[in-house]
Amino acid sequence: MNDLEFTLGLIVSTMKIQVWYLYLQCGICTMNKKVSMLFTIAAVAVMGATLFGSTYTNTQISGQALDINKMDVDVLEQIHQMGGLQLVMPQAFAETDCGVLADSGRTVHEFDLTGESVELPIMGGKTYNAMTFNGQVPGPTLRVTQGDVVQMTLVIPADEVTGHGNDMHASQMSATYFDSVNPGETSQYCYIAESAGVFKYHCSGVHLAGMDQHVLSGMYGIAIVDPANGYKKLMVEKTSGSGELDRIFYDADALEFTLQYNQLYLTADGNYDAGAMFGHQNTGTVVNGMQFGYVPNMAHNLLVMGDTEKNIFVAQPWNGLEHKQYQSQLLFVENDQHVRLFIENQGNEPVFFHIVGEILDRVVQGNRVQSAATETWMLGGSQNMIVDLVFDEPGVYAAVNHDYAAIYTGAATIFVAGDPFGLNPVLVDAGILEAPVPSYAYALGNPSSAVPPVGMNSIAHPAINIHGLMTDEVASELQENGAIPLWEVIPVVAGILTGQ
Ligand SMILES: [Cu+2]
Numbered sequence: 463m464n465d466l467e468f469t470l471g472l473i474v475s476t477m478k479i480q481v482w483y484l485y486l487q488c489g490i491c492t493m494n495k496k497v498s499m500l501f502t503i504a505a506v507a508v509m510g511a512t513l514f515g516s517t518y519t520n521t522q523i524s525g526q527a528l529d530i531n532k533m534d535v536d537v538l539e540q541i542h543q544m545g546g547l548q549l550v551m552p553q554a555f556a557e558t559d560c561g562v563l564a565d566s567g568r569t570v571h572e573f574d575l576t577g578e579s580v581e582l583p584i585m586g587g588k589t590y591n592a593m594t595f596n597g598q599v600p601g602p603t604l605r606v607t608q609g610d611v612v613q614m615t616l617v618i619p620a621d622e623v624t625g626h627g628n629d630m631h632a633s634q635m636s637a638t639y640f641d642s643v644n645p646g647e648t649s650q651y652c653y654i655a656e657s658a659g660v661f662k663y664h665c666s667g668v669h670l671a672g673m674d675q676h677v678l679s680g681m682y683g684i685a686i687v688d689p690a691n692g693y694k695k696l697m698v699e700k701t702s703g704s705g706e707l708d709r710i711f712y713d714a715d716a717l718e719f720t721l722q723y724n725q726l727y728l729t730a731d732g733n734y735d736a737g738a739m740f741g742h743q744n745t746g747t748v749v750n751g752m753q754f755g756y757v758p759n760m761a762h763n764l765l766v767m768g769d770t771e772k773n774i775f776v777a778q779p780w781n782g783l784e785h786k787q788y789q790s791q792l793l794f795v796e797n798d799q800h801v802r803l804f805i806e807n808q809g810n811e812p813v814f815f816h817i818v819g820e821i822l823d824r825v826v827q828g829n830r831v832q833s834a835a836t837e838t839w840m841l842g843g844s845q846n847m848i849v850d851l852v853f854d855e856p857g858v859y860a861a862v863n864h865d866y867a868a869i870y871t872g873a874a875t876i877f878v879a880g881d882p883f884g885l886n887p888v889l890v891d892a893g894i895l896e897a898p899v900p901s902y903a904y905a906l907g908n909p910s911s912a913v914p915p916v917g918m919n920s921i922a923h924p925a926i927n928i929h930g931l932m933t934d935e936v937a938s939e940l941q942e943n944g945a946i947p948l949w950e951v952i953p954v955v956a957g958i959l960t961g962q
Pocket residue numbers: 577593625626627665666667668676677681
């Protein structure tokens with residue numbers, strides 16, 4: 463018998479004694495049966511309300527609980543008929559004790575976050591006063607398997623300007639755990655990631671005050687909870703040469719990316735503008751923290767146009783080696799490859815997710831298929847989905863929030879599938895590649911900001927480059943861990959290509 467069962471047993475025993483006592487009273491005193499019944503109803507209702515919380519109203523409980531004609535029925539049996547104390551209480555009743563969970567035999571993931579305010583660049587050459595988890599926007603992506611334990615530790619350094627908290631939507635626990643801690647303090651909580659899917663986490667402000675400022679200034683991230691039994695194969699309907707309908711099945715293993723949508727609400731000098739937020743007048747739309755962070759850069763200009771200055775895309779605000787980790791990068795995929803996108807709307811406005819030139823082959827939320835072969839899928843605020851798709855033809859595809867205001871303020875993300883520019887012969891001739899490759903990721907890598915940690919059905923990216931809205935310290939750590947600093951590689955490649 464665990465603590466919970468013991469407590470429940472005690473409550474039920476106490477209640478039974480109380481009811482018997484009332485029966486007894488009724489028999490020997492002047493109290494009539496009706497009054498006794500009212501007492502009993504009150505007792506059950508109070509107990510019920512306490513145990514069930516707000517799920518059931520007193521009226522519902524008393525209405526179902528006691529019928530005047532059934533007064534002699536054992537009260538325990540009646541509770542049983544109500545849905546029962548033990549029946550209603552789930553077996554894994556929100557275990558949150560870190561010590562208990564550490565010894566539970568489940569895999570434990572330590573998720574260490576530090577709340578820090580830093581200055582980070584924005585489009586146009588200015589900076590803004592960002593608030594971050596671990597010096598990057600979004601914060602680190604946590605990846606676990608359904609049923610694993612998450613041990614979250616939030617440190618607020620003594621020199622941090624404000625307190626912060628962390629509300630993880632992957633958890634099911636009392637909201638009091640998410641309360642902020644002051645500079646110089648640490649908070650910790652543990653939970654079992656019971657539900658598969660994508661879940662945001664975000665700062666809860668200072669006892670909820672300023673939560674909007676903290677989140678919209680950068681304090682957000684995601685936890686990916688892989689299904690306990692892994693991901694499903696992807697089925698795509700195609701017509702064959704004769705026009706007959708056919709089904710193609712792709713293995714569950716996929717090349718994976720994360721895309722997190724949000725808005726900026728900033729004054730001209732880079733401070734949070736609460737008035738703009740309340741008016742829903744954002745000053746920029748960001749994907750993984752940056753406006754137009756995944757569009758061509760000078761290397762792509764050189765490879766495709768033969769000139770670093772000849773822009774391919776209409777807006778290339780992060781074009782130049784001096785931008786280092788902020789220089790825009792492209793997302794490279796292979797044709798006929800299962801691609802899985804973990805998408806979260808961190809923001810205040812809806813996301814109408816669409817990929818120009820593609821159809822979303824499958825949309826999954828909470829490990830349940832929501833749609834298939836759909837053009838656009840909408841995410842409200844703090845909503846997520848997993849999009850599975852296959853890029854059939856070599857080409858350039860733009861993932862957008864199909865809200866025109868969002869597209870033109872930053873929500874355009876370019877995928878390049880296969881070798882649409884015919885670069886394989888050029889790169890092989892120049893000795894940059896040994897042999898033709900199925901995507902440019904083999905030469906340039908995919909941006910670290912869009913690549914999640916490896917999960918149970920991940921296809922490894924050929925290479926990863928350093929990219930994202932992060933401090934130089936975070937970029938250095940990535941480099942130490944093997945991510946490619948393209949700002950060092952590109953001049954070398956350019957030299958080879960131009961014969962200089
Ligand atoms: Cu905060």
